[in-house]
Each structure stands twice: as C-alpha cells, then as structure tokens.
Amino acid sequence: MRVYHYLPRPRVNGYACYPDSFGHYYDEPNHRENRSADQCPVWNLHLITKGKGYVIQGDRKTALGAGTGFLYYPHMPQRYEADPEDPWEFRWVHFEGAGISSLFNNADRDEVWLFSWKGTKRLPELLDELLAYGNDFVHEYERRISVLLYEIIVELIHESESLHAGRTSLLRQKMLQTADWIHANCRGTITLKDMAEISGYSEYYVSREFHRVMGVSPVEYLLECRIVQAKHLLASTDWTMKRISEWLGFSQSSYFIRKFRESQGITPDQFRKLGRDEYTIQK
Structure with a gap:
C-alpha cells in the first residue's frame, strides 16, 4: 500500500523548510528505488516503523529495520529497497528549505545518513501529524506544516x-557535556586547559571537536555565555561595568565593553538604557 500526498507551492516565501510531498508505505514487498543525482533535488527522509529493507551505496548494502531511518541530502543518488520476505513500513517526506543546510553543517554530504530513532517516540508521532494534514489540505495549514517539519x-x-557513528557519537556527547560545564561555570576564570580536562581530551583536540559540534570554539562559546550573563546583569542590576566585568571573569572592564560591543553592536551602557526605556514605555 502506498499513500502519497503532494502539496502545492506555499503562498508565502521564506519558510525555513517546506515539504513538496510525503506519505506512508506498507505491504510493498517489491518496493525498490534507484534514482540518479539529477533526479533528486530535494531532501528525502524515511522513518522505518516495521519490517526490513536495505540502503545500497556502491557495493555496500546496509540492512535497516524498525526504529531506524535514513536521510538523503539534495542531489545525491538514491538506491534503497524493501526486503521481499519482510517488507518495511515507513513514513517518508521530501522537502526543501534554505534554512535546513546549516543544521547539518557537520554532515558528510557524500554519504546517506543512517540513524536510529529508538530514543525518541516523538518522531513517528510528528510524522503522523504531518500525514494528517495531507488528507484535506487547505492553504491555511501552511504555517503549521512548515513548523511541524x-x-x-x-x-x-x-x-x-547515527548507526555507524561509534566514537563520533561519544565525542559529540562529550562536547555537549563540556558546553554545559562552560555555561554553568562561565562566571569564573576558565582556561582552555580547564575545558580540556573536563572533556578528557587535549587542548588541540577539544578545540577542534568542540567547534565541529557547536559551530564555535570553546573560547568563543565561553564569551557567548558571559555576554548572556552580562545582559541579564545590565537589565536587572545597577552594577558598575567594573563589577560586572570582574564577576564574569573578564580581565579588564575595557575588554568587557569592547567584546560586548563587538557581539551586540552597542555598548553595555546603551544596552542598559534601551532595556530601561522599554520597561518605562511598557509601564
């Protein structure tokens, strides 16, 4: 059984992502796809809920079953098929969106992404909700469909x-834990050596891997956390710039002011004044 839903182009431009089609396959033992790269201009997501099938890359054939899935990036050749003895059941969605590529900035675009979603029940629930919008589509659904996707x-x-992440998955978890530690301790004096010790890796290695996972270096992330704390203090206290900078671990208040301005485009004093002017207007 094959369920297809095709959507018209959205009336509003600028959605971060939007599906052009989605659907549901089951009881299809002869299901087989083999598409060239020029036939695949959109993202292609499959979430397997039952049965078994295979994703084929070159001469490598990977078996996938319930609780797994795969994602093809745009302009990738695609080859996958059901197991004829135990054909898979899956939800699928083809989608576009300029705002999506940045979310996958660390992905290997030469490989289909194979993953396990066993740790979350929300994915199939969200896809089922998306499928429901295809039954009686009206344009008023556009915003909800985009947000849902x-x-x-x-x-x-x-x-x-990731099914084949192995050490990569552990590294990602370590970097996220290091980021949480930086956020919780950003008010103190923290060095790259401290961050490396928390992560369990060398300074060079933690710098490289942290940037790969978080998109910024650990030192840049520390600054971001301190700027967020500074904004809170500027809005909620009358502390001087010197006191704020010392409390946040900046070496000098002039350095704090410069970094704040580079980050926010205005000085700390201007930020404080804007916050209080807004409060006065609302009051």
Whole structure:
C-alpha cells in the first residue's frame, strides 16, 4: 500500500523548510528505488516503523529495520529497497528549505545518513501529524506544516543516533557535556586547559571537536555565555561595568565593553538604557 500526498507551492516565501510531498508505505514487498543525482533535488527522509529493507551505496548494502531511518541530502543518488520476505513500513517526506543546510553543517554530504530513532517516540508521532494534514489540505495549514517539519528535523538531529557513528557519537556527547560545564561555570576564570580536562581530551583536540559540534570554539562559546550573563546583569542590576566585568571573569572592564560591543553592536551602557526605556514605555 502506498499513500502519497503532494502539496502545492506555499503562498508565502521564506519558510525555513517546506515539504513538496510525503506519505506512508506498507505491504510493498517489491518496493525498490534507484534514482540518479539529477533526479533528486530535494531532501528525502524515511522513518522505518516495521519490517526490513536495505540502503545500497556502491557495493555496500546496509540492512535497516524498525526504529531506524535514513536521510538523503539534495542531489545525491538514491538506491534503497524493501526486503521481499519482510517488507518495511515507513513514513517518508521530501522537502526543501534554505534554512535546513546549516543544521547539518557537520554532515558528510557524500554519504546517506543512517540513524536510529529508538530514543525518541516523538518522531513517528510528528510524522503522523504531518500525514494528517495531507488528507484535506487547505492553504491555511501552511504555517503549521512548515513548523511541524522543522520540529521533525530538529528532533531528528538532536535525539537520533547515527548507526555507524561509534566514537563520533561519544565525542559529540562529550562536547555537549563540556558546553554545559562552560555555561554553568562561565562566571569564573576558565582556561582552555580547564575545558580540556573536563572533556578528557587535549587542548588541540577539544578545540577542534568542540567547534565541529557547536559551530564555535570553546573560547568563543565561553564569551557567548558571559555576554548572556552580562545582559541579564545590565537589565536587572545597577552594577558598575567594573563589577560586572570582574564577576564574569573578564580581565579588564575595557575588554568587557569592547567584546560586548563587538557581539551586540552597542555598548553595555546603551544596552542598559534601551532595556530601561522599554520597561518605562511598557509601564
């Protein structure tokens, strides 16, 4: 059984992502796809809930079953098929979106992404909700469909596990734990050596891997955390710049002011004044 839903182009431009089609396959022992790269201009996500099938890359054939899935990036050749003895059941969605590529900035675009979603029940629930919008589509559904698809993608990125990640998955978890530690301790004096000791890796290695996972270096992330704390203090206290900078671990107040301005485009004093002007207007 094959269920297809095709959507018209959205009336509003600028959605971070939007599906052009989605559906549901089951009881299809002869299901087989073999597409060239020029036939695949969109993202292609499959979430397997029952049965078994195979993703084929060159001469490598990977078996996938319930609780797993795969994602092809745009303009990739695609080859996959059901197991004829125990054909898979899956939800699928083809989608576009300029705002999606940045979420996968560390992905290997030459390989289909194979993953396990066993750690989250929300993915199939979200995809089922998306499928429901295809039954009686009206344009008023556009915003919800776009938001729902974005939620599916974010859930996929943060809660699924790459099937062949191995050490990569452990490294990612370590870097996220290091980021949480930096955020919790950003008010003190923290060095790259401290971050390396928390992560369990060398300074060079933690710098490289942290940047790969978080998109910024650990030192840049520390600064981001301190700027966030500074904004809170500027809005909620009358502390001087000197006191704020010392409390946050900056070596000098002039350095704090410069970094704040580079980050926010205005000085700390201007930020404080803007916050208080807004409060006065609302009051």
